[in-house]
Amino acid sequence: MGLDLGIFTCDRPLREFYQRAGWEELPGTVLVGGTPQEPFASDQPGFDKVTMAAFFTPAALAHRDAFTRTRIALYPGNIDKLW
Numbered sequence: 313m314g315l316d317l318g319i320f321t322c323d324r325p326l327r328e329f330y331q332r333a334g335w336e337e338l339p340g341t342v343l344v345g346g347t348p349q350e351p352f353a354s355d356q357p358g359f360d361k362v363t364m365a366a367f368f369t370p371a372a373l374a375h376r377d378a379f380t381r382t383r384i385a386l387y388p389g390n391i392d393k394l395w
Contacts, residue, residue: 340381
C-alpha cells in the first residue's frame with residue numbers, strides 16, 4: 313500500500329461507523345488545517361469532531377502514542393487549504 317497511517321476527523325455520531333471499519337479514535341487529538349496565518353482546528357467552537365486513525369505499518373504502530381492527545385498541523389501550503 314505504501315502508507316504508514318491514515319488520519320482524519322469525522323462528526324462524533326460517525327465514530328462507531330468508522331470503528332467498525334477498522335479505524336480507531338485518537339482521544340484528545342486535534343487536526344489543524346487551513347494555513348499558518350488562518351488555522352482551522354477540528355476543536356473549534358461549534359464543532360463536534362473526533363479524530364480517527366489507522367496504523368498500517370509496524371513503524372506507525374510503534375509511534376502511535378505520539379499521535380494521541382496532540383495537535384497535528386496539516387498545512388498543504390498557503391494557497392490550497394484543508395477545510
